[in-house]
Amino acid sequence: MRVWDFNEVAQHSKREDCYVVLYDKVYDLTDFIPSHPGGPQIIIKYAGKDATAIFDPVHPQGTIEKFLPKEKFLGEINKDTVPEEVKQERENIEKQEMEKRKNLPPLQQCLNLRDFELLAKQVLSPMAWAYYCSAADDQETLHENLSVYRRIWFRPRILRNVAHIDPSTSILGHRSALPIYITATALGRLGHPDGEKNLTRAAARTGLIQMVPTLSSCSFEEIVNERTADGKPTQFFQLYVNSDRKVVLDMLRKAEAAGIQAIFITVDAPQLGRREKDMRMHFEDTGSNVQSTSGDEVSRDEGAARAISSFIDPGLDWDDVLWIQSQTRIPLLLKGVQCWEDALQAYDMRLAGCVLSNHGGRQLDFARSGVEVLEEVVYELRKRGKAPSPSFQLFVDGGIRRGTDVLKAVALGATAVGIGRPFIYAFSTYGADGVVRAVQILRDEIEMNMRLIGAPTIRDLKPEMLDLRSLHSRAATIGERPDTDVLNPTGDRKSHL
Secondary structure, three states: OEEOOOOHOOOEEEOEEEEEEEOEEEEEEOOOOHHOOOOOHHHHOOOOOOOOHHHHHHHHHHHHHHHHOOHHEEEEEEEOOOOOHHHHHHHHHHHHHHHHOOOOHHHOOOHHHHHHHHHHHOOOOHHHHHHHHOEEOOHHHHHHHHHHHHEEEEEOOOOOOOOOOOOOOOOOEEEEEOOOOEEOOOOHHHHOOOOOOHHHHHHHHOOOOOOOOOOOOOOOHHHHHOOHHHOOOOOEEEEEEOOHHHHHHHHHHHHHOOOOOOOEEEEOOOOOOOOOHHHHOOOOOOOOOOOOOOOOOHHHHHHHHHHHOOOOOOOOOHHHHHHHHHHOOOOEEEEEEEHHHHHHHHHHHHOOOEEEEHHHHOOOOOOOOOOHHHHHHHHHHHHOOOOOOEEEEEEEEEEOOOOOHHHHHHHHHOEEEEEHHHHHHHHHHHHHHHHHHHHHHHHHHHHHHHHHOOOEEEHOOOOHEEOOOOOOOOOOOOOOOOOOOOEEEOOOOOOOO
């Protein structure tokens, strides 16, 4: 095996002669440039250079081996010849990450989910923060997801025996300690070196179910294999349907072999929405081992979301869902249903359920919140004698920040709710321990509020415990933004406004 001097690699710095260093190994990417899923620009930018720092946080393990022929591996770099500034760049990144986290307050000072978000903004790189927090256009849907829960009020029942509270439930036949699952989110290693593995560890420690994302920055195998470290949490899989159906079949087979218990097809993303915070960061890399190899160029000024999503099939329709259903015995659900008519069609197709979701406000601005859609879906299904049904379960995600939000959704008819961003912020700041702490906060809130509204078990949560008169009235909250404050490293609060 050849050992290269760094200055030798630097001579191959053109589009027609392009070598790149990754993890102290030298690769010839000349022929790969036209078919790179994220477009040619990023490879050309790092031609003749070390691209490890930009490549590592967003690519799953095994990505190079998956997409690059063996003969394109040219050898290893002579570490003694690496310029001092390149070494210094790596060390500086590591030092900066360590310094930011050294200034965090003790974990126990985080008292609610918003604390993790406020601290994550201080810790994350500008690019990571922009990707995680961004939403569509003017972010009206994002803020509606938060505001809608403020329009639902409780009608507590009294003099019920609430000495013992049991917040556990069953999700698609699998026990969960809370009516919550960890929903799929992309590019976890932008926030923490262990990425989505933090969520697997936390799921094992808290008794929650994890939904494994298609666009994870840890490989599917890494996430699944992590189950053996802290236990074996139940796992679902979120599926973005690739235009190449062979890729879809391969993913289904991997899911079956790994013991995945349900597949959630994302159906609200035929095109990724304009997430302007993300776009302004000029995200310049791509990060998934399920990208297409069509060679279509992706504009580098359109952010991480578009950079990683070129493979998603915009032609996905109901017939494709039937085809996927015919290819696997794993229960199939739709993620991103936004009206009762589509929920009814999913029911009639004998799917296992659907997630009423607007993609965390990241797709269509002025899309209604999942919990508002839930109310009409339950009404229409019940009117037809199709709800409640153990064979067709309803879920909600987007905007859940308090235990009361969880209880409101469940009382309306949801089996459970999915939580995404808050858990990202939790592991970006404190790793798996942060997620465990976030779950404990939610558990404490849920148990306390179940006791206060007179519901000793999840089964005791009923629609009549809610005042829904303002649910569909957005006039009261339009233009408002939920109050936010800042938790500084000493644990003191100060106004964010």
